[in-house]
Amino acid sequence: MLDHDVIIVGGGLAGSRAALEIAGLLPGINVGLIAKTHPIRSHSVAAQGGIAATLKNVDTQDSWESHAFDTVKGSDYLADQDAVAILTQEAPEVVFDLEHRGVLFSRLPDGRIAQRAFGGHSHNRTCYAADKTGHAILHELISNLMACGVTIYDEWYVMRLILEDNQAKGVVMYHLLDGKVEVVRAKSVMFATGGYGRVFNTTSNDYASTGDGLAMTARAGLPLEDMEFVQFHPTGLYPVGVLISEAVRGEGAYLINSDGNRFMHHYAPSRMELAPRDITSRAIAIEIGKGRGIFPNGSPGGPFVYLDLRHMGREKIMSRIPFCWEEAHRLVGIDASIQPIPVRPTVHYSMGGIPVNTHGQVRRNSQELVDGFFAAGEAACVSVHGANRLGSNSLLECVVFGRRTGTAIASSVITRKLPDLDEAHYLKEAHHQIQSLLDQRGQYRIAEIRQAYQDCMTSFCGVFRSSALMEEGLMQLRQIQSRYGQIRLDDQGSCWNTELIEALELQNLMVVGELILFSALNRKESRGSHAREDFPERDDNNFLHHTLAFYSSAGIEISLMPVVISMFHPQARQY
Ligand SMILES: Cc1cc2nc3c(=O)[nH]c(=O)nc-3n(C[C@H](O)[C@H](O)[C@H](O)COP(=O)(O)OP(=O)(O)OC[C@H]3O[C@@H](n4cnc5c(N)ncnc54)[C@H](O)[C@@H]3O)c2cc1C
Secondary structure (H helix, E strand, O other): OEEEEEEEEOOOHHHHHHHHHHHHHOOOOOEEEEEOOOHHHOHHHHOOOOEEOOOOOOOOOOOHHHHHHHHHHHOOOOOOHHHHHHHHHHHHHHHHHHHHOOOOOOEOOOOOEOEEOOOOOOOOOEEOOOOOHHHHHHHHHHHHHHHOOOEEEEOEEEEEEEEEOOEEEEEEEEEOOOOOEEEEEEEEEEEOOOOOHHHOOOEOOOOOOOOHHHHHHHHOOOOEEOOOOEEEEEEEEOOOOOEOOOHHHHOOOEEEOOOOOOHHHHOOOOOHHHOOHHHHHHHHHHHHHOOOOEOOOOOEOOOEEEEEOHHHOHHHHHHHOHHHHHHHHHHHOOOOOOOOEEEEEEEEEEOOEEEEOOOOEEEOOOOOEEEEEEEOHHHEEOOOOOOOOOOOOHHHHHHHHHHHHHHHHHHHHOOOOOOOOOHHHHHHHHHHHHHHHHHOEOOEOHHHHHHHHHHHHHHHOOOEEOHHHHHHHHHHHHHHHHOHHHEEOOOOOOOOOHHHHHHHHHHHHHHHHHHHHHHHHHOOOOEOOEEEOOOOOOOHHHHOEEEEEEEEOOEEEEEEEEOOOOOOOOOOOOO
16 A cells, blocks of 8 residues: 555646645655646646736736626626635736746736736736647646655556545555556545546547546545536637637637628627637537538538638737647648638536535535545636636636645645555455456447447537437436446556556546536526526526535435625626
């Protein structure tokens, strides 16, 4: 058994920022950080557009209160406002801290950090490193981490959370290199395992975004919060779904339909292309639905609209958003300085997740916390994004709440002892799970079942939803799930058995997908990213609350949790 004072699962922005905080506050503490990829390959590295903070370098009229208001309005009033106040007040400090740790932000001519416009933000407050912001931040954090003695377990796959008597005691992990299984015991456990975009068939997320941390938490009997809120990013590159950053619209690109019209005029006249993502994604879906999409040959009625950068000029494109130009060029052969880019909504971000308080402590239910268990980043729901996240608020959340969670862990871990646990029991169980998967001689391939599942989620729980659609979806999901027992793995080996990992990830996808669909069925209103054709209005009387969904093999149960409303009273949301 491996022992650590603290074990962190996830080496993205949230996990690495927390690890740095703990190591900085308690030098000599024994922190372990596990990632199923190399930490530098965490999805955070792909973040493009930037990180929001009211530095007032470009817009002197900006304030944290204005950032907070934009965030709460963007969330369709479902965000917890105490958490939003922390997020926006601490933002400038965490950005300067990143800079002091070595992050190279893009600059204004006078040398101060540059800031650009972003969807739903009323001021230019998004700090960036060209369109490679995640890359710039994550590389610095990881190299800082390596210098401060944190033990990194890269390419170890965590299979389960050890939770006994409402106390997190450690995790069980599998080494991709040689198939070794280890139990890790710790005084505190933190999950920073990122999102679940791969539950759907078209996503901007990487292959590793399979919601493992969420599924492990749900299987341990703990709730997941607000899972119905799935963010569709308006501009996924057609047909692959890869992200074309909102920074492109922040820098001035237009959205146009088959008639050549800037259709956002009908949906958000004051914000146009910089309306929040839920509104812009719905606008694109409606345009496509009404036959004003475009086909690859340029004729009307097709599956995408155009993102038009041509008026911006080559020089601006190449200096501000070079990566997006490169993506369109490399993946679909388009030179965006002379041709419009084909785009449509793509699954991008998970507003819901493991419920936590503002110190990153995981909730057992609406009143109680779990002992020694923490979460932050996209896997967690604190909830600063409510029903719809604003762009550039997620990197910020990872850094602000990664740091806060690190502080909370550091102050609690000193007085804690290593827990007692039965290592042999957990090892036996993990070996049994792996061996039974390898022994299965069914007729289905993993990719076949995964594709069917992702297609089902996309068809029945997409941008627009209804009871009839989702009930049918849930029935089909359960049929697909029942085939899991009949999958067949070709690779029986223990060295780099990525097929086995895919089988374990598929099991997690299935838990997460069912929780999303079930939570969505229960929310009989439209709010933020959750748009119901059968309940088109927001209903504050009956649904201004968070959903807590508890998973068990017998079924899912829903309970409610109040929203913290301390600054801004809910109003109609117009742009
Ligand atoms: C293409 C793209 C662009 C984006 N651009 C922006 C932007 O400009 N601004 C912004 O604010 N947000 C942006 N976002 C969102 C933002 O990048 C993410 O929400 C954020 O980086 C998530 O960080 P994280 O630390 O929570 O998780 P991640 O960075 O996803 O890291 C998850 C970690 O958990 C590990 N892990 C997961 N499961 C297991 C397991 N079973 N065992 C072991 N390890 C495991 C992974 O290996 C990884 O290290 C973007 C997202 C995408 C997809």
